[in-house]
Amino acid sequence: MKVLIAGASGATGSKLVEQLLIGKHNVKIIVRTPKNLPERWKNNHQLQVISANILDLGDTQLKEIVKDCDAVVSCLGHNVTFKGIYGKPRKLVTEATKRLCEAIKDHKPKHAIKFVLMNTSGNSNRDLNEPISFAQKCVIGLLRLLLPPHVDNEQAADYLRTQIGQSDTFIEWVAVRPDGLINEDSVTDYEIYPSPIRSAIFNAGKVSRINVAHFMSRLVSDDMLWTKWKGQMPVIYSMSSSS
Template sequence: MKALVLGATGGCGAPCLLRLLERGVEVTVIVRSADRLPAAAKGHTKLKVVVAPEGHLALRVDEFAAHLRGADAVVSSLGHNLTFKGVYFPPRMLCVDSVRLICDAARQLAPSTPLRLVVVSTEGVDRPDGADPKRGLLERLLLSVLWLLLPPVGDNEAVLPYLHTEASANPHVDFVAVRPSDMVDGDERPYSVFATLQNGIFNAGQSTRANVGAFMADLVTKTEVWTKWRNDCPQLLDDTKKAA
């Protein structure tokens, strides 16, 4: 099996990368610098590192497609750096523009089996089918204010609607958009995955980044997990009571 990973140096992408390599997946990563890759991945025989100093969004679709060719899956665990530059300077639409680039490249390659696209989404976005519990007025107002003031919020929230539309129009891509709650660092711990949101931003749960990475790796490598959540947007939450 082959996979392309974007965001492989991040808190969710790095553990996902390591689990994919442990399972014998041939992984290509596109990074600005190889120095920040996890130590256990450096020099791995199954890993191909593509260094793009200006970022993958600087690549043309055909250039990106060349790195995607032959892959069965793509993992995008991208996110904005929580600095003034990271929040307010380009690339302001990093997440959704990356998903768009992946989908355009998939159209160009036209694989016989749809590409498995796994992305990190946000609990700030609702299921397109309306199955999530209705948010309260204050929560909706706060999300609107955050959307206006913080470009990364709008970027993250745009990914799922784009994928929902694209999945029905692009026969070469299927997706799973993982919606964690408040993310924290730490080792893997028990977690559960739910079809609908279990909490809002005022009563947020907890999602360990290593758990998110592990679940994304399962989506890539385990057919039963992929089949269950294909073209869906599950929420992942740590089982804090079990861990205690």
């Protein structure tokens, strides 16, 4: 299968590229600059590198990029710098999600394309009655006021929930919500839940970026796993931190 990844040069996106290449999938990536990509990627015939700012691409260009893809994954996020958090584009994740989905719809694929959004456990799934304490609601309210990337993550997931929904002809989706991201070198055991099993604010667990990448790569390649989670916002924890 062929998978398009936005945000492939990021800490988690790069792990996803590696997992898909290990699985012998064909991969397209959109990156602003290819110069810092690993050397082993540059001569890999399974990998196509598109050098561009995704929000600067025209509608026709995006439609051409997605037209031969079976799945699209967004690992986009904001850099943890003052400019990355408070500068433009403030709606990077939301706008990229909308534009990629619109490009898929414009192409009118013969079968539904899988769309995976990397999100956050701090964002609740409003399709479910996820219990949130009053204290956590207060903190989330402050995050919405003070941290534009949090609102961006919420609105991107809400677009999939409310605009794409559960019965779109051309797009099926999953929004993966990792808790407390950490760096590890190899895949370990992890668990997936429909909703958080602990407070993302006051009792956060941990999950390695490579585990998140492994789960997302399985989602796009394993139809049974996809059927289990499509239209949902699963939360992922490394097993050592989920209890």
